[in-house]
Amino acid sequence: MAPLLExxxxxxxxxxxxxxxxxxxTVEEGEIVALLGANGAGKTTxxxxxxxxxxxxxxxxxxxxxxxRSGPEVTARAGIAHVPxxxxxxxxxxxxxxxxxxAYMRRGRPDFRMVLDYFPWLExxxxxxxxxxxxxxxxxxxxxxxxxxxPRLLMLDEPSLGLAPLVTRxxxxxxxxxxxxxxxAVLVVEQNAAIALxxxxxxxxLETGNVAISGTSDALKSxxxxxxxxxxx
Amino acid sequence: xxxxxxxLFSGLADGSIYASLALALVLIYKATEVINFAQGEMAMFTxxxxxxxxxxxxxxHTFSYWPAFFLTLVIAFVFGVGLQRIVIxxxxxxxxxxxxxxxxxxxxxxxxLAAWIWSPELxxxxxxxxxxxxxxxxxxxxxxxxxxxxxxxxxxxxxxLFFRFTKLGLAMRAGAVNPVAARLLGVRTSWLLALGWGFxxxxxxxxxxxxxxxxxxxxxxxxxxxxxxxxxxxxxxLESPVGAVAGGLGLGVLLSMLGTYVxxxxxxxxxxxxxxxxxxxxxxxxxxxxxxxxxxxx
Amino acid sequence: xRSRLGYIGFAVLVAAVVVAPLVSTHYRTYQLAxxxxxxxxxxxxxxxxxxxxxxxxxxGAFLGVxxxxxxxxxxxxxxxxxxxxxxxxxxxGVAGLAFGLPATRFAGPYLALxxxxxxxxxIGLLKRFPHFTGGTLGKQxxxxxxxxxxxxxxxxxxxxxxxxxxxxxxxxxxxxxxGRLGRALRSVRDSEIAATASGVSTAGxxxxxxxxxxxxxxxxxxxxxxxxxxxxxxxxxxxxxILLLVGIVLGGAGSLSGMIFGAxxxxxxxITWGPALLDLFSQVHHINTRAPGSSLxxxxxxxxxxxYIAPAGAAGLVRQLLTGKTxxxxxxxxxxxAAEDQA
Numbered sequence: 001m002a003p004l005l006e007x008x009x010x011x012x013x014x015x016x017x018x019x020x021x022x023x024x025x026t027v028e029e030g031e032i033v034a035l036l037g038a039n040g041a042g043k044t045t046x047x048x049x050x051x052x053x054x055x056x057x058x059x060x061x062x063x064x065x066x067x068x069r070s071g072p073e074v075t076a077r078a079g080i081a082h083v084p085x086x087x088x089x090x091x092x093x094x095x096x097x098x099x100x101x102x103a104y105m106r107r108g109r110p111d112f113r114m115v116l117d118y119f120p121w122l123e124x125x126x127x128x129x130x131x132x133x134x135x136x137x138x139x140x141x142x143x144x145x146x147x148x149x150x151p152r153l154l155m156l157d158e159p160s161l162g163l164a165p166l167v168t169r170x171x172x173x174x175x176x177x178x179x180x181x182x183x184x185a186v187l188v189v190e191q192n193a194a195i196a197l198x199x200x201x202x203x204x205x206l207e208t209g210n211v212a213i214s215g216t217s218d219a220l221k222s223x224x225x226x227x228x229x230x231x232x233x
Numbered sequence: 234x235x236x237x238x239x240x241l242f243s244g245l246a247d248g249s250i251y252a253s254l255a256l257a258l259v260l261i262y263k264a265t266e267v268i269n270f271a272q273g274e275m276a277m278f279t280x281x282x283x284x285x286x287x288x289x290x291x292x293x294h295t296f297s298y299w300p301a302f303f304l305t306l307v308i309a310f311v312f313g314v315g316l317q318r319i320v321i322x323x324x325x326x327x328x329x330x331x332x333x334x335x336x337x338x339x340x341x342x343x344x345x346l347a348a349w350i351w352s353p354e355l356x357x358x359x360x361x362x363x364x365x366x367x368x369x370x371x372x373x374x375x376x377x378x379x380x381x382x383x384x385x386x387x388x389x390x391x392x393x394l395f396f397r398f399t400k401l402g403l404a405m406r407a408g409a410v411n412p413v414a415a416r417l418l419g420v421r422t423s424w425l426l427a428l429g430w431g432f433x434x435x436x437x438x439x440x441x442x443x444x445x446x447x448x449x450x451x452x453x454x455x456x457x458x459x460x461x462x463x464x465x466x467x468x469x470x471l472e473s474p475v476g477a478v479a480g481g482l483g484l485g486v487l488l489s490m491l492g493t494y495v496x497x498x499x500x501x502x503x504x505x506x507x508x509x510x511x512x513x514x515x516x517x518x519x520x521x522x523x524x525x526x527x528x529x530x531x
Numbered sequence: 532x533r534s535r536l537g538y539i540g541f542a543v544l545v546a547a548v549v550v551a552p553l554v555s556t557h558y559r560t561y562q563l564a565x566x567x568x569x570x571x572x573x574x575x576x577x578x579x580x581x582x583x584x585x586x587x588x589x590x591g592a593f594l595g596v597x598x599x600x601x602x603x604x605x606x607x608x609x610x611x612x613x614x615x616x617x618x619x620x621x622x623x624g625v626a627g628l629a630f631g632l633p634a635t636r637f638a639g640p641y642l643a644l645x646x647x648x649x650x651x652x653x654i655g656l657l658k659r660f661p662h663f664t665g666g667t668l669g670k671q672x673x674x675x676x677x678x679x680x681x682x683x684x685x686x687x688x689x690x691x692x693x694x695x696x697x698x699x700x701x702x703x704x705x706x707x708x709x710g711r712l713g714r715a716l717r718s719v720r721d722s723e724i725a726a727t728a729s730g731v732s733t734a735g736x737x738x739x740x741x742x743x744x745x746x747x748x749x750x751x752x753x754x755x756x757x758x759x760x761x762x763x764x765x766x767x768x769x770x771x772x773i774l775l776l777v778g779i780v781l782g783g784a785g786s787l788s789g790m791i792f793g794a795x796x797x798x799x800x801x802i803t804w805g806p807a808l809l810d811l812f813s814q815v816h817h818i819n820t821r822a823p824g825s826s827l828x829x830x831x832x833x834x835x836x837x838x839y840i841a842p843a844g845a846a847g848l849v850r851q852l853l854t855g856k857t858x859x860x861x862x863x864x865x866x867x868x869a870a871e872d873q874a
Contacts, residue, residue, distance in 0.1 A: 051417060072416035081417075088414030090407045101407050104400065105419035149418065268644055270588075323839060333586060333643060334780065335838055341773050342831030348824025452824065456769065460648045502659055505652040508645070512633040 002064055004029045004185050005050070005080075005153055010058035011209075012042075012049045019045040021209040022058065027153065032179050032186040034196040034217070036231065037206035043189040044085055046206070047155045050187075051075045051082040063152065077105055081151035085158055087142040091131030095122060098130050098141055102148030110148055118174060119144045136167035143174060147184075154178070156188040160195065168192065172199045193231040197221050205230045238372040240493040241486060246378035248485020249385035253440040254455075254462035255469070255477040256389060257433035262471055264409045264429045267321075267332045271339035273459030275316070276437030277452060278343045279309040280445050281351055283438070284358055298361045302442060306435050313434025317427040325423075347452040358445035381443045388439045389478055392432060396474075405429060457504055461485075464511040484510070540788055541701075548694045552687055561686035561758075562798055567693035568754045570794035573778050574704040574787060575747020580776070581784030582708055583740040584720030585642055589630075589649025591771035593745040596623040596653070597752025598762045602670045603663070605757075612672070612757050613692065619753030620746045627745020631738035642737075650769045657764040669763025672756060689758045696754060700747060704787055707743065716740055770827065777834045783846025792845035800829065 003026035012020040020042045027033045035043045049056040052071045060067045062078055072082070090098050099122070103110030116123055119140055125133070130141060139159055146154055156175070160168040176199050178184045190196035197203060197217040204214040205226075213220075213230060220226050254272060261269045269275075283305040286296045296304065320339060324332050362380030366373040396402035408415040408422045415422055440462075441455060448454050465484040469476025487510065488503055552560045576590050597619035604610040604618065634645050657664045664670070707713065718726040719736045726733050756762050774797055782793025841848055 053413065053417070072413070073419050073421050076417055076419035084414065084417065088411060088417060090410045090414065092410050093403075093407060097403055097407070100400070100403055101415070101418050101420075104404055145418075270644065270647070320835065327838075327842070331838060331842060334776075335835060337586075337588070337773065337776065338831045338834040338838065340831075341770075341777075341827050341834065345824040345827025345829075345831060349828060350824075353823050453769075456647075457651055460644075460651060463644045463647075499659060502655060504648060504655050508648045508652055511645075 001029070003027060004063060005187065006059075006061040007046070007050070008059040008061070010046070010049050010056055010060060012045050012054050012056045014045075014054070019054075019209055020049060020056075023049075023206070023209070023211055025204050025211060025214070027185055027187050029152075030179070030183045030185055031202065032175070032188065032200040034193075034200035034203040035187060035189045035206060036191075036193045036196060036203055037212075038232075039191070040208075041206040042209040043206055044157055045209075047082060047084075047157050047187070047189055050155065051080060053082070053084070076149065079150075079152040080155060081146035081149045081153070082155045083142045083146050083157060083159070085161070087138050089130045089133075089138050089142055089145070091129070093130055094127050095130050095133070095141060096126040098145055099148060102145035105149065112148075115144050115148055118147070118177065135162045136164070136171065139163060139167075139171050140174065143171070143178075147178060147182075151184065153185045153187065156186065158189055158191060160190060160192045168195060172196075175199060197231075235370075235372045236493060239374075240489045242374050242378050242382075244486035244489025245482060246375075246381045246485070247489060248465075248482035249382045250440050250444045250458060250481075251461045251465045251485055252478040252481030253385045253389060253436045253443075254458055255466040255481040256392070256474055257436040257440070258462060258466050259469075259471060259474050259477040260429050260433045260436070262466075263474075264405070264426055265332070266329055267336065268463075269430075269433065270333065270336040270459075271316075271343060272433065272437055273455035273462070274340045274343035274347075274452075275309075275313065275434050276441035276458075277455040278347055279305055279312060279434065279438040280358065280441035280450060280454075281347050282308055283442055284351070284356065284445075284450055287359065298359060302361070305438055305442065309434040309438035310431040313431040314427045316434075317430035321430070322423070322427075344452050351452075353452055356450040358442070358450040360446035377446070385439055385443055388436065392436070393474075401425075401428070460504060461488075461507055464507045467511055468514055537788070544791065545698065548698070552690055557686040560690045564686065564690040564693040564758055565755075565798045566791075566794045567690070567697035568751050568758065569775070569778065569797045570697045570790055571700045571754070572748045572751035572775055573782065573790040573793045573797070574700055575744040575751070576775050577744075577779055577782075577784060577787065577790055578704060578708065578716065578747070579740045579744035580779050581786065582713065582716040582720060583737060585635075585737055585740065586776070587646040587649075587741075587744070588643060588769065588772050588776065589646035589653075590744065590748050590775055591767045591769065592650040592653035593623045593627055593748035594752035594755060594771065595650075595657075595762075595767035596626050596745075597749030598756035598766070599657070599664060599670075599752075600749070601753035601756045602672055602762050605672055606670050616696065616750050616753045620750040623749020623752065624742045624746030626749075628738060628742035630745075631741030635734045635737035635741070646772075647769070650767060650772055653767070654764045665763070667764060669761060669766070672760045672762075689754075693754050693758070696750065700750065701787065704747070708787065712739075774830060777830050777837075779844075780834060780842070781837055781844050783844030786844070786846035786850075789844055789846025789849075800826070800833070 005027040007023055007025050009022045009024055010020060011018065011022055023042070023046055025033070025035075025046075035046060037043050045054060048054040050060055050067075052067070052075045055069075062075075062080060065078070067075060067078065075082070090101065093101075099112065099115065100110065122141070122144060125137075130138065133141060143156075143159075154175075159171050159175070163171065172195055175186055175188070179186055186200075188196060188200065193203075197220060200217050202214070202216050203220055205212050205220075207230070213226060220231070254276060257272050257276075258268060261267060261272070283301050286301040286304060287298065288295060316339065320335060321332060324335055360377055360380075362377045364375075364377060366375045367379075368374075396406060404415065404420045405425050405428065407418075408420055408425050412422045437455075440458065444458055445454065448458075461484060462481060465481030466477045467480070468484060469478070469480030471477075484507060488507060491506060492500070492503065551563055555563065572590065572594055576587065579585050579587055579590075600619040600622045601612065601615040604615040605612050630646075630649065634642060637645055658667055661667070708716065715726070715731050715736050718729065718731055719733050726736070752767075759766070778793035778797040779790070781796050782791070783789030837844065843850070
């Protein structure tokens, strides 16, 4: 079966600086894939290349269709939800308005019930200004909003950034839930390799804009050489 | 005491004209960080279009006031969207200053075009409101002033309702706060910018049509109003729509009071005085009355 | 290489200045005198806009200040007209400082909008104090006469006076932007944050730039009054300020020598090229193109075209021709690393 997402030799640059030098990877329907690597390895850029936030060369194929030179609006409509670095919430708007924005592309009434099943505490905070939420709550809000898009693929950029370990575990638990109960495929970028590998089934490790190594999480976790060289633990 | 109320009401009427244009400035500023110098001239130009609808026979008859008014609003909307798409969008990758220069160029073109098409001489523009006054408790309240205030504030309220309660309005607000995130949610921010320009043009048209009866129609009629609107917007904190409206109204009232009670302040000095007020307020509260001080972390 | 090119260019300019009146009609010479006057104003405004990165829509008013100072001193106090020029410059300069002091608290676009208020306020003030300024009727100056025992046609006289002053002011501007002040100005233009971090007082620099540019415009204004022999409140409308700005962009903001192109544009577009362009247009479209406002449309369209096609102006194009490098518009440099500027 064709993968849900396929990158074939994708490159990207910021001005004069090349950040990706031909990255190829796949994400199958319903699986969780982790994208690991050190700072500056190109993990965030890879997600941006997929969503069209940064200009790319090479092929990105989603659900059998090649995504051409399109911007983020088009990729979103194709069914990819990208939660960027820093969460991308609308700080000055209320929690509820943020959620409403998640359902922007969809016709009819948004299914808030379903979202509240996974994130029940949002109901009580509806009118709170999103910028005043804690880091962990903002991450959850971003997830909830992305989920409202009813995407087929969820791309998460460094969800653990700035969060305490307990909160991070909670975030990944929800991601795992969404994946198992809703069949949502996830591509997650993480510096915290340990927790990523506990949730993901497969992982790619990037190094200076290339895929250095890839494999199932179990294989990567059990290989000591790989762990110390690439994963830092 | 009566003098006070009269000054208050006429100040509110003038202030509502400033408030409308101030809101237009803030709308575009919030979304793009650009101050649209051409806002006043766009307002002037659309007022001339209203004038043409009212005086030139179209399809065999001229329009009566209110149909012309609303048709002008529609035309203004299309005009604003068109200007954004054709003139401003090509410069979207350029620096803010470049875009500001482009709006200055627009200012010049529209001013010249208006003088060219309709000639620079002052023209009379009708008002839909009677010139009589109500007398309540000895205070003369001009119906013209009340009408002006009513119409302008009604437009502001309608716009507020749009932003507050519609999906598109929400998307525009979101796009102003975080355009990248909005795009990732499928919002076509580029078109929403055009929409913003459209609404700003409508607000300007209202401002112009309410201002023209007393200030007479001429190509330069909105230049001073633009300054007052800008002053009002800055007083309110340039990021705040509520502030823009409050600032515009407040400035109108303040100038009216000064004109009534402080004798050296003659009509020619209104503008320098407004500028002075603006500078003084900013020296005390740099973010304006309603603005928040943005601390930039370097 | 660049400074040699600069010296050669300057020599060419001086030669052109000397030769021009010999081959031109009196009327053309009179027009060329105005080119010098606008050159002085543009040099000053460029220091503010091109080198410091602040857009001003109000400098026409500083020309007005200079013009009125000269007029009042000559008409009401019997001064020699040329001696009024430094005073006109200083008074305008002080006015510029006075505006700059509070106003430079605004950032870029706000400051520009505040400057939009200057000409309108100026006109209001002129009308408010008529016993001083002659009110709406303005004041008439005695027409230009020969001085220092040299008899010359008044157009030629004003031509020489204007160009000598212009060349002096050009050298002055050149020296100002060469040294520490120039670096401070450009640092503010390119990145206010970096400038502040380097200890440059951005508000102070901007205020100074306002004062200097107003000084230049004041001198230009004084010469303007002497040349036109009449001032009234409508001589310096907002249109003039905008025209100066168009001249800056067209000539190339950040380039002093580009200002010559700008000055040529400002003078000739108003009187000669603009109407000629419009006549051409009218032959095709049968519209009355001598109507008021048509020239403004031309300026605006020219400005837009320059912004889309060649934002670095004529100087940028010349530079591209000579060095093959595409220049970045000086005032659009904010946030980028500073490329070299020219004199």
